[in-house]
Amino acid sequence: GENVEQHPSTLSVQEGDSAVIKCTYSDSASNYFPWYKQELGKRPQLIIDIRSNVGEKKDQRIAVTLNKTAKHFSLHITETQPEDSAVYFCAASLDTGKLIFGQGTTLQVKP
Amino acid sequence: DAGVIQSPRHEVTEMGQEVTLRCKPISGHNSLFWYRQTMMRGLELLIYFNNNVPIDDSGMPEDRFSAKMPNASFSTLKIQPSEPRDSAVYFCASGRRETQYFGPGTRLLVL
Numbered sequence: 001g002e003n004v005e006q007h008p009s010t011l012s013v014q015e016g017d018s019a020v021i022k023c024t025y026s027d028s029a030s031n032y033f034p035w036y037k038q039e040l041g042k043r044p045q046l047i048i049d050i051r052s053n054v055g056e057k058k059d060q061r062i063a064v065t066l067n068k069t070a071k072h073f074s075l076h077i078t079e080t081q082p083e084d085s086a087v088y089f090c091a092a093s094l095d096t097g098k099l100i101f102g103q104g105t106t107l108q109v110k111p
Numbered sequence: 112d113a114g115v116i117q118s119p120r121h122e123v124t125e126m127g128q129e130v131t132l133r134c135k136p137i138s139g140h141n142s143l144f145w146y147r148q149t150m151m152r153g154l155e156l157l158i159y160f161n162n163n164v165p166i167d168d169s170g171m172p173e174d175r176f177s178a179k180m181p182n183a184s185f186s187t188l189k190i191q192p193s194e195p196r197d198s199a200v201y202f203c204a205s206g207r208r209e210t211q212y213f214g215p216g217t218r219l220l221v222l
Contacts, residue, residue: 034210043202043214049210089154093209096167097142097206
Protein backbone atom coordinates (compact mmCIF):
# COMPACT_ATOMS: atom_id res chain seq x y z
CA GLY A 1 0.00 0.00 0.00
CA GLU A 2 0.85 3.67 -0.13
CA ASN A 3 3.37 5.07 2.35
CA VAL A 4 4.13 8.76 2.90
CA GLU A 5 7.32 9.99 4.56
CA GLN A 6 7.53 13.61 5.75
CA HIS A 7 10.60 15.64 6.70
CA PRO A 8 11.66 17.37 8.84
CA SER A 9 9.67 16.46 11.93
CA THR A 10 10.39 19.89 13.43
CA LEU A 11 11.36 23.16 11.79
CA SER A 12 12.20 26.47 13.39
CA VAL A 13 12.58 29.66 11.33
CA GLN A 14 12.80 33.37 11.97
CA GLU A 15 9.82 35.51 11.07
CA GLY A 16 10.14 36.59 7.45
CA ASP A 17 12.23 33.60 6.40
CA SER A 18 10.97 30.81 4.14
CA ALA A 19 10.04 27.31 5.28
CA VAL A 20 10.09 24.15 3.19
CA ILE A 21 8.57 20.80 4.14
CA LYS A 22 9.12 17.73 1.97
CA CYS A 23 7.18 14.51 1.49
CA THR A 24 7.85 11.37 -0.49
CA TYR A 25 5.29 8.76 -1.49
CA SER A 26 5.66 5.17 -2.60
CA ASP A 27 2.75 4.45 -4.95
CA SER A 28 3.30 6.00 -8.37
CA ALA A 29 -0.45 5.75 -9.02
CA SER A 30 -1.20 8.38 -6.34
CA ASN A 31 -2.66 11.44 -8.01
CA TYR A 32 -3.83 13.85 -5.32
CA PHE A 33 -1.62 15.56 -2.73
CA PRO A 34 -3.18 17.86 -0.11
CA TRP A 35 -1.54 19.76 2.73
CA TYR A 36 -3.23 20.34 6.07
CA LYS A 37 -2.39 22.80 8.83
CA GLN A 38 -3.29 21.93 12.41
CA GLU A 39 -3.04 24.52 15.15
CA LEU A 40 -2.81 23.37 18.74
CA GLY A 41 -6.09 21.90 19.90
CA LYS A 42 -7.78 22.51 16.54
CA ARG A 43 -8.82 20.41 13.57
CA PRO A 44 -6.59 19.81 10.53
CA GLN A 45 -7.48 22.40 7.89
CA LEU A 46 -6.85 22.03 4.18
CA ILE A 47 -4.55 24.83 3.03
CA ILE A 48 -3.55 23.78 -0.47
CA ASP A 49 -3.66 20.75 -2.72
CA ILE A 50 -2.24 19.63 -6.04
CA ARG A 51 -3.16 16.97 -8.55
CA SER A 52 -0.73 14.88 -10.53
CA ASN A 53 -1.33 16.72 -13.80
CA VAL A 54 0.10 19.93 -12.30
CA GLY A 55 3.71 20.61 -11.31
CA GLU A 56 3.23 23.66 -9.09
CA LYS A 57 0.42 25.58 -7.44
CA LYS A 58 0.53 28.84 -5.52
CA ASP A 59 -1.83 30.59 -3.15
CA GLN A 60 -0.45 33.86 -1.78
CA ARG A 61 2.47 32.95 0.50
CA ILE A 62 2.16 29.19 0.13
CA ALA A 63 3.07 26.99 -2.79
CA VAL A 64 3.27 23.28 -3.45
CA THR A 65 5.52 21.58 -6.00
CA LEU A 66 5.23 18.03 -7.28
CA ASN A 67 7.89 15.85 -8.89
CA LYS A 68 6.13 12.75 -10.15
CA THR A 69 9.30 11.12 -11.43
CA ALA A 70 10.97 11.31 -8.04
CA LYS A 71 7.67 10.77 -6.20
CA HIS A 72 8.05 13.73 -3.92
CA PHE A 73 6.19 16.95 -3.23
CA SER A 74 6.97 19.97 -1.11
CA LEU A 75 5.24 22.81 0.72
CA HIS A 76 6.86 26.23 0.54
CA ILE A 77 5.87 29.05 2.85
CA THR A 78 7.42 32.45 2.15
CA GLU A 79 7.62 35.48 4.44
CA THR A 80 6.66 33.36 7.43
CA GLN A 81 4.65 34.92 10.24
CA PRO A 82 4.10 33.79 13.85
CA GLU A 83 0.58 32.68 12.95
CA ASP A 84 2.09 30.14 10.55
CA SER A 85 3.29 28.20 13.60
CA ALA A 86 1.43 24.87 13.58
CA VAL A 87 1.76 21.22 12.64
CA TYR A 88 1.65 20.62 8.89
CA PHE A 89 0.61 17.28 7.38
CA CYS A 90 1.06 16.13 3.83
CA ALA A 91 -1.03 13.34 2.34
CA ALA A 92 -1.34 11.27 -0.82
CA SER A 93 -4.35 9.64 -2.38
CA LEU A 94 -5.36 7.35 -5.17
CA ASP A 95 -8.75 7.75 -6.79
CA THR A 96 -10.31 5.87 -3.88
CA GLY A 97 -10.51 9.01 -1.78
CA LYS A 98 -8.49 7.42 1.02
CA LEU A 99 -5.74 9.76 2.22
CA ILE A 100 -2.46 8.45 3.57
CA PHE A 101 -0.92 11.07 5.85
CA GLY A 102 2.68 11.85 6.62
CA GLN A 103 3.86 12.00 10.22
CA GLY A 104 3.60 15.79 10.47
CA THR A 105 6.04 18.69 10.76
CA THR A 106 5.93 21.07 13.70
CA LEU A 107 6.77 24.54 12.38
CA GLN A 108 7.79 27.24 14.81
CA VAL A 109 8.12 30.80 13.54
CA LYS A 110 10.11 32.96 15.95
CA PRO A 111 9.18 36.65 16.10
CA ASP B 112 -22.67 26.83 5.35
CA ALA B 113 -22.14 24.53 8.33
CA GLY B 114 -19.03 22.41 8.40
CA VAL B 115 -18.71 18.90 9.74
CA ILE B 116 -20.42 18.63 13.12
CA GLN B 117 -19.23 16.25 15.81
CA SER B 118 -20.62 15.47 19.24
CA PRO B 119 -19.76 15.32 21.99
CA ARG B 120 -16.72 17.60 21.87
CA HIS B 121 -15.33 16.10 25.06
CA GLU B 122 -16.03 12.75 26.69
CA VAL B 123 -14.66 11.36 29.93
CA THR B 124 -15.66 7.82 30.78
CA GLU B 125 -14.52 4.87 32.81
CA MET B 126 -12.94 1.75 31.44
CA GLY B 127 -15.52 -0.77 30.33
CA GLN B 128 -18.18 1.78 29.44
CA GLU B 129 -19.67 2.16 25.98
CA VAL B 130 -18.76 5.31 24.09
CA THR B 131 -20.66 6.63 21.07
CA LEU B 132 -19.26 9.42 18.92
CA ARG B 133 -21.48 11.18 16.40
CA CYS B 134 -20.85 12.96 13.14
CA LYS B 135 -22.92 15.00 10.72
CA PRO B 136 -21.10 15.47 7.40
CA ILE B 137 -21.31 18.51 5.16
CA SER B 138 -24.46 18.37 3.05
CA GLY B 139 -23.77 17.04 -0.43
CA HIS B 140 -20.58 15.22 0.50
CA ASN B 141 -20.67 11.54 -0.38
CA SER B 142 -17.62 10.34 1.57
CA LEU B 143 -17.17 10.17 5.33
CA PHE B 144 -14.02 9.27 7.24
CA TRP B 145 -13.27 8.51 10.88
CA TYR B 146 -9.74 9.24 12.15
CA ARG B 147 -7.98 8.84 15.47
CA GLN B 148 -5.12 11.13 16.50
CA THR B 149 -2.59 10.48 19.25
CA MET B 150 0.89 11.79 19.91
CA MET B 151 2.38 8.33 19.52
CA ARG B 152 0.61 7.17 16.35
CA GLY B 153 -0.28 10.42 14.64
CA LEU B 154 -3.37 10.63 12.44
CA GLU B 155 -4.82 7.19 11.68
CA LEU B 156 -7.71 6.40 9.35
CA LEU B 157 -10.10 4.02 11.08
CA ILE B 158 -12.84 3.56 8.48
CA TYR B 159 -14.42 5.36 5.57
CA PHE B 160 -17.75 5.30 3.78
CA ASN B 161 -18.76 6.16 0.23
CA ASN B 162 -22.48 6.81 -0.31
CA ASN B 163 -23.17 5.42 3.18
CA VAL B 164 -21.41 2.10 2.40
CA PRO B 165 -18.30 1.10 4.40
CA ILE B 166 -15.43 0.81 1.93
CA ASP B 167 -12.35 0.22 4.05
CA ASP B 168 -12.36 -0.66 7.74
CA SER B 169 -8.82 -2.01 7.85
CA GLY B 170 -7.82 0.71 10.29
CA MET B 171 -10.34 -0.27 12.93
CA PRO B 172 -8.12 -1.47 15.77
CA GLU B 173 -10.24 -4.37 17.00
CA ASP B 174 -13.74 -5.71 17.39
CA ARG B 175 -14.47 -3.28 20.19
CA PHE B 176 -14.77 -0.58 17.53
CA SER B 177 -17.73 -0.34 15.18
CA ALA B 178 -19.04 2.35 12.85
CA LYS B 179 -22.32 2.90 11.07
CA MET B 180 -23.72 5.33 8.57
CA PRO B 181 -27.48 4.79 8.40
CA ASN B 182 -28.03 7.77 6.08
CA ALA B 183 -26.16 10.48 4.23
CA SER B 184 -26.34 12.94 7.12
CA PHE B 185 -25.29 10.88 10.13
CA SER B 186 -22.59 8.47 11.27
CA THR B 187 -21.57 6.95 14.58
CA LEU B 188 -18.37 5.43 15.91
CA LYS B 189 -18.89 3.16 18.88
CA ILE B 190 -16.36 1.71 21.30
CA GLN B 191 -17.59 -1.09 23.53
CA PRO B 192 -16.05 -1.75 25.97
CA SER B 193 -13.73 1.24 26.16
CA GLU B 194 -10.15 0.97 27.44
CA PRO B 195 -7.66 3.62 28.62
CA ARG B 196 -5.57 3.12 25.44
CA ASP B 197 -8.55 4.37 23.42
CA SER B 198 -7.95 7.86 24.80
CA ALA B 199 -7.37 10.11 21.81
CA VAL B 200 -8.94 12.78 19.65
CA TYR B 201 -11.38 11.29 17.16
CA PHE B 202 -12.00 13.28 14.00
CA CYS B 203 -14.73 12.84 11.46
CA ALA B 204 -14.15 14.23 7.96
CA SER B 205 -16.38 14.44 4.93
CA GLY B 206 -15.67 15.12 1.30
CA ARG B 207 -16.37 14.84 -2.38
CA ARG B 208 -13.78 12.93 -4.41
CA GLU B 209 -10.47 13.20 -2.54
CA THR B 210 -10.92 16.56 -0.85
CA GLN B 211 -11.71 16.14 2.83
CA TYR B 212 -12.83 18.60 5.49
CA PHE B 213 -12.41 17.76 9.14
CA GLY B 214 -14.81 18.27 12.00
CA PRO B 215 -13.70 19.80 15.31
CA GLY B 216 -13.03 16.40 16.86
CA THR B 217 -14.08 14.58 20.01
CA ARG B 218 -11.51 14.46 22.78
CA LEU B 219 -11.99 11.12 24.54
CA LEU B 220 -10.47 10.25 27.88
CA VAL B 221 -10.99 6.75 29.25
CA LEU B 222 -10.04 6.42 32.92
